[in-house]
Amino acid sequence: MNNPYSPPHSQLEPDLSNHRTPSVFWKIFFWFNILLCGIVYPFAIAEQTMSALDTIDMVMTLAGLVGIYGYIRQKWLNYSRFWKGLTIAYVVWFMLYTWILPMAFETLVYGENPEMDIIMIITVLISGCTVFGLYKFAFTTK
DSSP states (O other): OOOTTSOOOSOOSOOOSSOOOOOHHHHHHHHHHHHHHHHHHHHHHHHTOOOHHHHHHHHHHHHHHHHHHHHHHTOOGGGHHHHHHHHHHHHHHHHIIIIIHHHHHOOOBTTBOOOSSHHHHHHHHHHHHHHHHHHIIIIIOO
16 A cells, blocks of 8 residues: 655655766866966967957867866856857867968967977867867766
8 A cells, every 4th residue: 555645765866876077187187277378378468469369269268168167067067058069169269270270371379470399289289188178078978
């Protein structure tokens, strides 16, 4: 016989068995980027050599950092469509700003001609990690 006054047998707490928190690498990566942006962007602004493309790059980089922060803290999960779009836009922007515009149209990157050197390699590595973190945040978190 069913007791109408008995509590329900449903699980009322979230199932955290499949929940994986981001590794320490992402926290170090985030704080390293914050430090890097805190050093580079004030000097770029103070030198007044930033073009409109450099400003767009700064905004895209900071938006990517907000996405990495969201991935680390597991926040803003209701805006997954926005983060999916930003991930795609970030990849397109990085390809345009780093490779296509400087090489095809000879635009300056933060007032300098781009060259294949260690800074270009570091930029590719940092942006690659940012894209991967944005991808994990936008496409795999629930």
